[in-house]
Amino acid sequence: MGEAIVVTSGKGGVGKTTTTANLGTALALQDKKVCLIDTDIGLRNLDVVMGLENRIIYDIVDVVKERCKTKQALITDKRFDCLHVLPAAQTSDKSEVTPEAIQAIVEELKQDYDYVVIDCPAGIEQGYKNAVAGADKAIVVTTPEKSSVRDADRIIGLLEQEDIESPKLVINRIRNHMMKNGDMLDVDEIVSILSIDLLGIIIDDDSVLKAANSGEPVAMKPDSKASLAYRNIARRILGEAVPLQNLDEEKGVFTKVKRFFGIRS
Amino acid sequence: MQKIMIKGTRDGLTLRLDDQCGFDELLQELEEKLSMNGIEEDDPMVRVSVQLGKRYVTDEQKEQISKVIRDRQKLVVDRIDSEVITKQEALNWKENTDLTPIVRTIRSGQVVHVKGDMLLIGDVNPGGQVSATGHIFVLGKLRGIAHSGMDGDEGTVIAASYMQPSQLRISDQVSRSPDYDSEGVYMECGYVDEQEGKIRMDTLQQVTKKRPDLVSFERRMLNG
Incomplete structure (x- = not known):
């Protein structure tokens, strides 16, 4: 019996889908059986980022409407046999499915997979409710921008009302020089506001965008910093204590987080 | 007779x-x-x-x-x-003079209201709001909105370990944070200055001098 993790953020465009794709890939790299679910019905992206768009025959709405079996709708990844994607529908909309239906699908998939990673749509309406319905854990993605931290805070508040473990935080698109100048919120500040455990930080890296456009998750490319960050996140999910990536020579910034992961600085 | x-x-x-x-x-x-x-x-x-x-x-x-x-x-x-007084009035009275402790983080979009005084152990994040008919004491960071004396008591105060509110409201007075980026201050307290009729902030020590009857039960007993 595996566990279901929902990747959410409230705000759009902070990197939920990218995080889902890379987290799934990184977990698959660790030989875990992983299924990714795209719940952004009407605006499906996950399959594009994974480079699997041309393989879609059935989608999640077909499964909910019982036009096919769950297994028939699953697409096997190009790179890993242990990684599957359940794509969203592009022609329907979010009201086509109910939280109960998604929950049933997640429960079914949890039997066969180690991890079920759910990509949540932006917003806090129906789509969000669908996505979190079956989840056991949650990852909140934010960027070092005030507006996205505000939305993350709102989402964490909503997640507290669900029957879900306390969510973990991923800070995406960190620009080191801006953080150092104080032009951007720094990691400590974000963690202090949101007061949840930090799961990982990802540096803003051109390779992420390039990889997403070529349908090859960046986690496959071991030479980029972002790739390493995603792999580290996967290892932390598996229970390993991995120190946070050093953004620079700056000392003391992550001592708090290091302490959380049991490492003395 | x-x-x-x-x-x-x-x-x-x-x-x-x-x-x-x-x-x-x-x-x-x-x-x-x-x-x-x-x-x-x-x-x-x-x-x-x-x-x-x-x-x-x-x-x-x-x-x-x-x-x-x-x-x-x-x-x-x-x-x-x-x-x-009637039982109902007495109950209201008691409710409005009680201190209600709350232990949680008030996040963006969340609103928490209590009757009487509030003791919040945790932060009020930007976009979050706390309100009370009496005083508000925040053991944590106040970054959102706090509204004390909701039923019109201008004698109430808002105190926080770390003050960086987006708005302070006391009774029907409102003050907001400046438009430039400002650091918060530690251990300060907002109150209504009678002379100016505006919300001002001062250190906790100064405000306790201005509000010697801060403990609400005594305050309510005196004011009826």
Whole structure:
């Protein structure tokens, strides 16, 4: 019996889908059986980022409407046999499915997979409710921008009302020089506001965008910093204590987080 | 037996009303008593304080008593005091003087309201809001909105370990954070400055001097 993790953020465009794709890939790299679910019905992206768009025959709405079996709708990844994607529908909309239906699908998939990673749509309406319905854990993605931290805070508040473990935080698109100048919120500040455990930080890296456009998750490319960050996140999910990536020579910034992961600085 | 005793004091007249007889009887006697007094045209206005003893009166009855007194041209009703209140009033009173502890983070979009004073152990994040009919004490960072004295008590204060609120509201006064980026301050307290009629912030130590009756039960007992 595996566990279901929902990747959410409230705000759009902070990197939920990218995080889902890379987290799934990184977990698959660790030989875990992983299924990714795209719940952004009407605006499906996950399959594009994974480079699997041309393989879609059935989608999640077909499964909910019982036009096919769950297994028939699953697409096997190009790179890993242990990684599957359940794509969203592009022609329907979010009201086509109910939280109960998604929950049933997640429960079914949890039997066969180690991890079920759910990509949540932006917003806090129906789509969000669908996505979190079956989840056991949650990852909140934010960027070092005030507006996205505000939305993350709102989402964490909503997640507290669900029957879900306390969510973990991923800070995406960190620009080191801006953080150092104080032009951007720094990691400590974000963690202090949101007061949840930090799961990982990802540096803003051109390779992420390039990889997403070529349908090859960046986690496959071991030479980029972002790739390493995603792999580290996967290892932390598996229970390993991995120190946070050093953004620079700056000392003391992550001592708090290091302490959380049991490492003395 | 006399149902009404009239006493003159430095502050005006004190009427002590009997609390055993019927209300109508009392009103009638009050009217008679007051009509006997010959008041000169150029006398100054006299303030009247009414003591009801252990008689319970409704707001309507209170109004009747004031009306009888007010009908005498030179009399104004200062206050009507009764030594008894209803259970409901007592409960309200208690609720409004209780200190309610809350242990959680108030996040963006969340609103928490309590009757009486609030002791929040945790932060109020930007976009979050706390409100109370009494004081608000935040053991944590206040970065959102806090509204004390919601029912109109301007004597209430908002104190926080770390003050960086987007808005402070006390009774019907509002103050907001400056438009430039500002650092927060530690251990400060917002209150309404009577002279300026505006919300000001000062250190906790200074505010406790300005609000010696900060502990609410005593405050409410004094103010009724």
